[in-house]
Amino acid sequence: MTLIESVRFAFSCMDRATRKNVVISVFLLALTSSMEILGIGLVFPVIQLLPAETLEGQHELVQLAAKALAVESPDTLALIGVIALVAVLGIKGVSAVLVQAWSTRRLLEGQYRATANLYSAYLKADLAWHNRNNSAAVLHRLNHCCNVLFGTVPTNCVTIFSDVILSLGMVILLVTASPVAALISLAFGAFGVILNNKVLSVRIRDLTKERDEIARLSQGLVLESKHGIQDVRVLACEPYFFTRYRRFLDRLTDLFTKMKVLALLPRYSFELIAGVFILIVFVVITETLDRAAVVPTLALYVVTALRLLPTVARMTAQVSMLRTAIPSAMELAKDRETFGQNLFKTAMVDDTAAARDRQRLPLEQGMELENICFNYLPGEPILNNMNMTIARGQCVGIVGPSGAGKSTIIGLLLGFFAPISGRILIDGKALDPDLSAYERSIGFVQQAVFVADSTVRENVAFGEDPADIDDARIWTALEMANIDAFVRELPDGLDTQLSEHGSRISGGQRQRLGIARALYHEPEMLILDEATSSLDLETEAQISQVISSLRGRKTIVIIAHRLSTVKDCDMIYFVKDGTVAGKGTFESLQKSNAEFRALVELGDLQSAAQ
Ligand SMILES: Nc1ncnc2c1ncn2[C@@H]1O[C@H](COP(=O)(O)OP(=O)(O)O)[C@@H](O)[C@H]1O
Numbered sequence: 155m156t157l158i159e160s161v162r163f164a165f166s167c168m169d170r171a172t173r174k175n176v177v178i179s180v181f182l183l184a185l186t187s188s189m190e191i192l193g194i195g196l197v198f199p200v201i202q203l204l205p206a207e208t209l210e211g212q213h214e215l216v217q218l219a220a221k222a223l224a225v226e227s228p229d230t231l232a233l234i235g236v237i238a239l240v241a242v243l244g245i246k247g248v249s250a251v252l253v254q255a256w257s258t259r260r261l262l263e264g265q266y267r268a269t270a271n272l273y274s275a276y277l278k279a280d281l282a283w284h285n286r287n288n289s290a291a292v293l294h295r296l297n298h299c300c301n302v303l304f305g306t307v308p309t310n311c312v313t314i315f316s317d318v319i320l321s322l323g324m325v326i327l328l329v330t331a332s333p334v335a336a337l338i339s340l341a342f343g344a345f346g347v348i349l350n351n352k353v354l355s356v357r358i359r360d361l362t363k364e365r366d367e368i369a370r371l372s373q374g375l376v377l378e379s380k381h382g383i384q385d386v387r388v389l390a391c392e393p394y395f396f397t398r399y400r401r402f403l404d405r406l407t408d409l410f411t412k413m414k415v416l417a418l419l420p421r422y423s424f425e426l427i428a429g430v431f432i433l434i435v436f437v438v439i440t441e442t443l444d445r446a447a448v449v450p451t452l453a454l455y456v457v458t459a460l461r462l463l464p465t466v467a468r469m470t471a472q473v474s475m476l477r478t479a480i481p482s483a484m485e486l487a488k489d490r491e492t493f494g495q496n497l498f499k500t501a502m503v504d505d506t507a508a509a510r511d512r513q514r515l516p517l518e519q520g521m522e523l524e525n526i527c528f529n530y531l532p533g534e535p536i537l538n539n540m541n542m543t544i545a546r547g548q549c550v551g552i553v554g555p556s557g558a559g560k561s562t563i564i565g566l567l568l569g570f571f572a573p574i575s576g577r578i579l580i581d582g583k584a585l586d587p588d589l590s591a592y593e594r595s596i597g598f599v600q601q602a603v604f605v606a607d608s609t610v611r612e613n614v615a616f617g618e619d620p621a622d623i624d625d626a627r628i629w630t631a632l633e634m635a636n637i638d639a640f641v642r643e644l645p646d647g648l649d650t651q652l653s654e655h656g657s658r659i660s661g662g663q664r665q666r667l668g669i670a671r672a673l674y675h676e677p678e679m680l681i682l683d684e685a686t687s688s689l690d691l692e693t694e695a696q697i698s699q700v701i702s703s704l705r706g707r708k709t710i711v712i713i714a715h716r717l718s719t720v721k722d723c724d725m726i727y728f729v730k731d732g733t734v735a736g737k738g739t740f741e742s743l744q745k746s747n748a749e750f751r752a753l754v755e756l757g758d759l760q761s762a763a764q
């Protein structure tokens with residue numbers, strides 16, 4: 155992407171309100187700046203008036219002003235001029251602050267709207283997308299790329315455009331004073347801008363691209379060592395992480411030094427240009443103007459040079475800074491391709507009260523999988539013509555070897571993935587792609603229960619506004635999950651802080667916390683995917699008891715590779731190679747399916763037979 159393409163992309167992502175606010179900001183800022191030009195314009199006649207004895211020979215505008223104010227002395231008129239100058243500067247100062255405050259707030263609102271909308275798309279993205287995009291990349295796009303594209307780009311554009319207007323005003327002022335000198339200095343200014351841009355453009359783009367890359371990689375490295383700290387410790391690979399991290403920082407030192415030097419170039423080259431500019435103006439003016447006009451014209455030029463050249467230098471620096479947006483634009487362009495044209499303009503999550511209060515779908519008869527075929531990657535089928543019925547109120551077990559496709563079935567039932575062919579029916583009706591209506595009718599417990607870095611209360615009522623949490627329901631859920639006694643003994647009860655990844659609770663407690671979370675929303679159906687597989691037999695037995703106590707009250711789906719877990723189920727599906735190889739109760743399946751019988755006789759299933 156080029157600079158222009160990136161800026162165009164940024165604006166095409168912004169909603170109408172933000173674009174409008176950018177345009178308004180440009181004009182308001184230019185308006186305040188033009189007051190400054192008015193101020194500079196006043197310097198010219200004031201200086202001319204000071205050495206004058208009478209008003210004779212003064213500029214007609216000055217004569218006109220003198221007449222209007224009924225002033226005859228040049229000194230008085232000069233004093234009025236200076237007072238007017240102070241007034242103009244005062245008004246300019248106040249209005250500049252007000253304009254900046256308004257514009258900053260409006261542009262920030264636009265920036266954060268776009269960022270929040272991107273987050274909403276991530277929240278709603280399918281699981282396949284989440285599997286492809288790691289945490290560091292997602293954080294980088296939300297924190298860095300959005301900040302650059304929807305923060306830096308519009309604010310820089312506002313400054314650049316208002317500076318353009320301001321510079322044009324000053325140039326016009328110069329041209330009226332001395333066209334020849336103005337043209338020469340204009341040529342000088344243009345030369346400076348072109349030189350700076352040519353030198354800077356490629357380097358800055360490459361350097362920022364590298365900087366962004368390093369930021370993402372180092373963030374990923376830290377996340378990796380944080381999540382895997384136990385492995386890091388045991389494998390004693392701290393030096394690996396430390397060295398890699400330090401190498402990233404060394405590269406950043408190098409990059410930031412280069413970027414700093416590049417950022418200084420415009421300023422110092424423009425200072426040099428300003429010197430040459432004043433020299434040329436001095437020569438031209440003394441050659442072309444008569445003696446009397448030299449002093450004020452030269453004064454005007456020096457004042458303007460001191461104001462115009464920094465403005466031009468700032469514009470150049472701002473354009474260079476805009477270049478840093480190119481890598482971010484490229485990153486976010488990929489997201490817009492994935493999520494659609496309106497990605498940054500509309501929220502994918504409906505957070506209105508109406509949406510929150512939406513009636514959830516009851517589960518009256520049950521769910522059905524009808525001839526489901528599915529694959530994660532083209533040409534590698536995972537499920538082939540899968541048929542399964544989960545009747546309301548039943549306890550259904552799904553067993554089978556690891557990799558048979560059990561979790562995939564659940565992923566389809568929960569709408570994480572869509573089947574390639576076949577249908578998923580809920581109460582006889584095809585599953586709505588927008589699952590939210592029935593999402594909360596299903597509770598889901600996985601092998602690795604996610605523990606949030608917050609209190610027990612907030613972990614059970616995960617994702618609910620703390621103000622809406624109903625403690626009575628929390629305790630009911632905790633009791634049903636048979637973890638209430640443990641929580642009561644905790645020093646702060648429900649307010650006890652569980653650390654990130656749940657390092658303060660045991661495996662069994664963690665699973666029970668997961669069950670309590672699933673039960674808090676009073677689901678019709680509870681799905682447990684290997685929820686007890688990582689537990690010892692005794693803890694598993696306790697949790698099995700919890701599940702048995704829920705039988706009849708909830709529809710339950712238990713997925714396990716350990717057959718003991720499912721021996722009491724009303725119906726067991728034996729899944730193998732992506733299809734149902736047998737079904738029935740534990741006993742009938744043992745009779746009808748030789749493979750299942752062999753499995754039962756083989757392993758820990760002896761314990762199941764006890
Ligand atoms: N996100 C994924 N991308 C590609 N292949 C996957 C993905 N998840 C699972 N698989 C593959 O699908 C097959 C079934 O996986 P899964 O349903 O998790 O099995 P089970 O839960 O029965 O152990 C496995 O061969 C696994 O490698």
Ligand SMILES: [Mg+2]
Binds near residue numbers: 560562
């Ligand atoms: Mg699995």
